[in-house]
Each structure stands twice: as structure tokens, then as C-alpha cells.
Amino acid sequence: MALFRKKRGTNETMKHGAKLITIAKPKSPIAEQFRTIRTNINFMSVDEKVKTMAFTSANISEGKSTVTANVAITMAQAGKKVLLIDADLHRPTMHQTFELRNAVGLTTVLTSEADEIYMNQVVNADVIPNLSVLTSGPIPPNPAELLSSKRMKAFLKNVSSHYDVVIFDMAPILEISDSQVLAGEMDGIVLVVRQNVTQKAGIKRAVEMLKISKTRILGYIMNDVRTGADGYGYGYGYGYGYGYEQDSKKA
Structure with a gap:
């Protein structure tokens, strides 16, 4: 049986939001896989702290x-104070996922001429315990300019000091220059690969682009992941970035 199987190349997540299996079915094998991912990310940040990741x-x-x-x-459930930011300024989904208004958000912060913006005016605090969400805000005509602005760097430094x-x-890294x-401003990046959809050439190019930006993968x-004759499961695997080019042959 397939859990939340999604038609390929659709706008389903944009319209209806992502499936929050970690809330809907916290004891399911899939939710446990997400907790495993959380644990592996924590292991990766032992020597080099990861405060900002994408x-x-x-x-x-x-x-x-x-x-x-x-x-x-899962990170919020583990007791960390988390801020989730929708920085996909082309196909934002987090407002749909958490059923939030998107009249203000990240673009509001980056386009404001005010010297200071009070976070409680734009951040949706404790959407679930320990998890706050900053939606994308109105889609701008110039996302790349906004995300590379000095205001973005200042904002990133500010929120990093207030959240774990x-x-x-x-x-997507291959489709949008933003x-x-x-990526170059993050402490670390995780690349999502969809089995039987993501092409090996696309994976290789994505890794190359992330390395060009000197991003820690x-x-x-x-x-x-295919689970057998019955179809697709919504399973997750985790692999380390330094072995990615070799591992990508399995995709």
C-alpha cells in the first residue's frame, strides 16, 4: 500500500500542503524514519554546529x-526551538501545509523599509509546540535579489540567535537561481531525491552547484522508495554528502 502517493509533476502540495505524517501517525514506520533522519543530522553537527540548514x-x-x-x-518534538522558513518564493507550500495566512512572511521582512520588524508580526509562533513558521509572504518579481540582499543576511543572523x-x-537547485x-549562507544542506524520478545527471549537477556555492552537504x-509488488511506499533513506556521487548511482 502506498502512503500519500503523489502524482508526478503536479501542484498537489501547493494546493493542499504537505502531509504531516509525524503528527497524523507519529507511531508509524515512516514517522520513525523521519526521527532517524533527525538523529543523523544531529550526528553530522557534533563537530560543526548546524544552526541554519536547508x-x-x-x-x-x-x-x-x-x-x-x-x-x-521531529526536531521540535525533541525539544528544540525551531523556526521553519518557506524560502521557495516561486512555489511556496508551508502556508497550505500548516493552514496559515500568507499575507505577510519572508518577503515582507526583506522588502520592508523599516529599520526594525517585530517578529511576532510576521512569524506564526508555536504552530505546534516549539515550532514556529515563517511563510513565504507574497511572491515577488525578484526572488534572487531578495535572498542575496544584505537585509537577508542580517535577518538570518538575527533569527539564528533566537532559535536552536x-x-x-x-x-529546487537546478530550476531556480535563488x-x-x-545555499551559500547555510551551515548545511540536505538534498531530497525521489526514487525513479530524479535522474542521476540531475543529482550530479545539483551536487556540483552546491559545491560551487561552497555549501556543506x-x-x-x-x-x-519502492516497497514491493503492491506499489510505492513513502519511505526515507539517509546518506552522507561526502559519498553522494557514489551513492547517487543507486538512485
Whole structure:
């Protein structure tokens, strides 16, 4: 049986939000896989602390927003104070996922001319215990310029001091130039790979682009893993970034 099987290349997540299996079925094997991902990320940050991290994919419809939301939830459930930011300024989904208004958000912060913005005016605090969400805000005509601005760097420094971890849902790295700009500001990046959808050439190119931006690749997550004759499961695997080029041959 397939859990939350999604048609390939659709706008389903944009319209209805990501599936929060870690809340709906916290004792399920899939929720446990997300907790395993959380643990592996924590191991990766023992020597080099990861305060800001992002999830991206090579292309659209590969499950990055679902992964991002559920990993953020597991971190909040573990007691960390988490801020989840929707930085996909082309196909935002987090307002749909958590049923929030999107009249203000990240773009509000980055386009404001005010010297100071009170976070309680734009951040949705404790959407679930320990997890706050900053939606994308209105979609701008110039996402790359906003994400590479001095105001973005100042904002990132500010929120990093108020949360244990800040997690970004970024646009696909091969399709949107904004992602490479933002990736270089992160302490670490996780690449989401969809089995039988993400092409090996796309994975290789995505890794190359992340390396060009001098981004630390924490690893990859493979989702939509085939579980047998009955179809697709919504399983997850984790691999380390430094072995990614070799591991990607299995995708």
C-alpha cells in the first residue's frame, strides 16, 4: 500500500500542503524514519554546529517540502526551538501545509523599509509546540535579489540567535537561481531525491552547484522508495554528502 502517493509533476502540495505524517501517525514506520533522519543530522553537527540548514531537490515534485516540514516537526518534538522558513518564493507550500495566512512572511521582512520588524508580526509562533513558521509572504518579481540582499543576511543572523535551529524549504537547485544564492549562507544542506524520478545527471549537477556555492552537504534523503509488488511506499533513506556521487548511482 502506498502512503500519500503523489502524482508526478503536479501542484498537489501547493494546493493542499504537505502531509504531516509525524503528527497524523507519529507511531508509524515512516514517522520513525523521519526521527532517524533527525538523529543523523544531529550526528553530522557534533563537530560543526548546524544552526541554519536547508532542504532542496534537483527539480520540482521530488518531495522536498514534505520532508522539510516533517523533519522540522521531529526536531521540535525533541525539544528544540525551531523556526521553519518557506524560502521557495516561486512555489511556496508551508502556508497550505500548516493552514496559515500568507499575507505577510519572508518577503515582507526583506522588502520592508523599516529599520526594525517585530517578529511576532510576521512569524506564526508555536504552530505546534516549539515550532514556529515563517511563510513565504507574497511572491515577488525578484526572488534572487531578495535572498542575496544584505537585509537577508542580517535577518538570518538575527533569527539564528533566537532559535536552536532555523530550517529553510528552498526552491529546487537546478530550476531556480535563488537556491544557489541562499545555499551559500547555510551551515548545511540536505538534498531530497525521489526514487525513479530524479535522474542521476540531475543529482550530479545539483551536487556540483552546491559545491560551487561552497555549501556543506549534510547528506541526501531518498523518498518514494519502492516497497514491493503492491506499489510505492513513502519511505526515507539517509546518506552522507561526502559519498553522494557514489551513492547517487543507486538512485
